[in-house]
Amino acid sequence: MAEQVIIIGGGIIGLSSAFYLQEAGYKVTVIDSTDMQQGCSYGNAGYVCPSHFVPLATPGIVKQGIKWMMNAKSPFYIQPRLNRDLISWGLQFMKSATHAHVERSAVPLRDIALLSKRMYESWAELPDMDFAYEPKGMLEFFKTEESMRHAEETLKEAQHLGLDTSLLNKAELQAMEPHAEIDALGALYFAGDAQLYPNKLMSSLLGWLRQKGVLFEMNQSVTGFITEGDQLKGVKAGERIYAADHVVLAAGVWSGEVARQLNLRLPMVGGRGYSVTFENAPYKLFHSIILSEARVAISPMDGNKIRFGGTMEITSLNAPPRMQRVQGILESVKRYFPAYDIPMPAADKVWYGYRPCSADGLPYIGKTDKYRNLTIATGHSMLGISLGAGTGKLVSELVQNVPASMDITPFRPQRR
Ligand SMILES: Cc1cc2nc3c(=O)[nH]c(=O)nc-3n(C[C@H](O)[C@H](O)[C@H](O)COP(=O)(O)OP(=O)(O)OC[C@H]3O[C@@H](n4cnc5c(N)ncnc54)[C@H](O)[C@@H]3O)c2cc1C
Structure with missing residues (x-):
């Protein structure tokens, strides 16, 4: 009889894992605390980006972060709190923010992104799996000389990693986006990056998995486990206990909390970001775009949609949203596209x-x-999103206990 896998969390990581586990012949049940319509895997920028081989913890980020904290519209903010988990995460974050760590992380991040991209390409070929996948490349705009020098360094590293990357001057950049008036010095062009529409990806995956017999238990929070020695025997959610041969913990930012129920430590904080999406808007852009100084992402997608997103706000998971940050995103777009006066949407239109x-x-x-x-x-x-499909593949290999598609030692959960 097929073995039963319980997946905790139905975001992109849980669903990608379900995809490959059902394909490998397991009985799969996904448990999620919500109705799976609005979480982090939906309103994001939808980039599949091997170009992102630099982790968040970089040498400059701590100093820059402190400066940004003084500005309510800035792209990065840590809400100061006397919270043990946050303090210990912060100390570990600072310890990791070194050149050596950035260098060590580049190859594993590139490899898992390329694996993932191949998986998305194969999904895009499947019948009924339409998620507006467009391998159209990404432009990373810069406005200042300092950012240009940084871009030149990134170009060298990207080329060293074998990623198809070029540096565009102002005129070349303008030619890439002929319908927009651009105020920037130039851009890096990452030809190997792709764009997808996350909301469609999630609904397509959900439909596909249901059709393949994967079960979903929505609006159920996992609150405990049945253990026997070094084995998990069951997962508690609501009134029920779900018997399990294997358990996958993919509960996003809440994974640390769930892991604690097993006395496991998984340092994690929530980095809140915002986005607004317009349909049939007058902003005629083609490529996925990052505004590097502003840390804003622009995603033209699914034919008639454009999404503006950004900010990294390390805050408690129930702090009310700060609309100044959304205002900050929209104002910074105008600095690169002077003709764009993007109206501030009503609060209920902000994701x-x-x-x-x-x-x-x-x-x-x-x-x-x-x-x-x-x-x-x-x-x-x-x-x-970028690493999602590849992570699903790796999870299925781990559960099956077969060799992994790539070296996953840099990702081991109990690293210190
Ligand atoms: C503004 C913004 C832009 C972004 N742009 C990009 C991008 O362009 N490319 C990219 O790769 N990434 C992007 N990201 C990041 C990406 O969205 C996240 O990394 C990704 O969605 C995380 O997926 P996940 O499955 O780990 O978590 P989630 O999507 O958060 O899913 C976790 C699920 O677990 C469930 N859960 C939690 N606790 C429990 C429990 N106790 N029991 C049962 N279920 C539980 C939750 O309800 C949730 O549905 C962006 C993020 C933001 C905010």
Whole structure:
């Protein structure tokens, strides 16, 4: 009889894992605390971006972060709180923010992104799996000389990693986006990046998995486990206990909390970001765009939609949204596109979600020493979509106990 896998969390990581586990012949049940319509895997920018081989924890970010904290509209903010988890995460984050860590992380981040991209390409070929996948490349705009020098460094590193990347001057950049008036010095062009429409990806996946017999238990929070020695025997949610041969923990930013129920430590904080999406808007852009100084993402997608998103706000998971940050995103777009006067939408049209931020910017993917049938897959920070399909593939290999498609030791959950 097929073995039963319980997946905790129905975001992109949980659903990608379900995809490959059902394909490998397991009986799969996904448990999620919500109705799976609005979480972090929906309103994000939808970039599939091997270009992002630099983790969040970088040498400059701490100093820059302190400066940004003084500005309510800035792209990065840590809400000061006397919280033990936040303090310990912060200390580990600072410890990781070194050149050596950035260098060590580049190859694993590139490899999992390329694996993931191949998986998305194969999904895009499947019948009934339409998620507006467009391998159209990404432009990373810069406005200042300092950012240009930084872009030149990134270009060298990207080319060294074998990523198809070029540096465009102002005229070349303008030619790439002929319908917009651009105020920037130039851009990096990452030809190998792709754009997808996350809301469609999630609904397509959900439909596909249902059709393949994957079961969904929505609006049920996992509150505990049945254990026997080094085995998880069951998962408690609501009134029920779900018997399990294998458990996958993919609960996004809440994974740390769930892991604590098993006395496991998974350093994690929520990095809140916001986005607004317009349909049939007058902003005629083609490529996925990052405004590097403003840390804003612009995603033209699914034919008639454009999404503006950004900010990284390390805050408690129930703090009310701060609309000044959304205002900050829209105002910074105008600095690069002077003709764009994007209206501030009503509060109920603003989406926000919490990126599951590990302390060193690398995901946690692997097994733990304590429970041999538990697989952890979380902590993807700002890259959960990009690394999602690949993570699902790796999770299925871990559960099956077969060799992984790539070296996953840098992602081991119990690293210190
Ligand atoms: C503004 C913004 C833009 C972004 N842009 C990009 C991008 O362009 N490319 C990219 O790769 N990434 C991007 N990201 C990051 C990406 O969205 C996340 O990394 C990704 O969605 C995380 O997926 P996940 O499955 O780990 O978590 P989630 O999507 O948060 O899913 C976790 C699920 O677990 C459930 N859950 C929690 N606790 C429990 C429990 N106790 N029991 C049962 N279920 C539980 C939750 O309800 C949730 O549905 C962006 C994020 C933001 C905020």
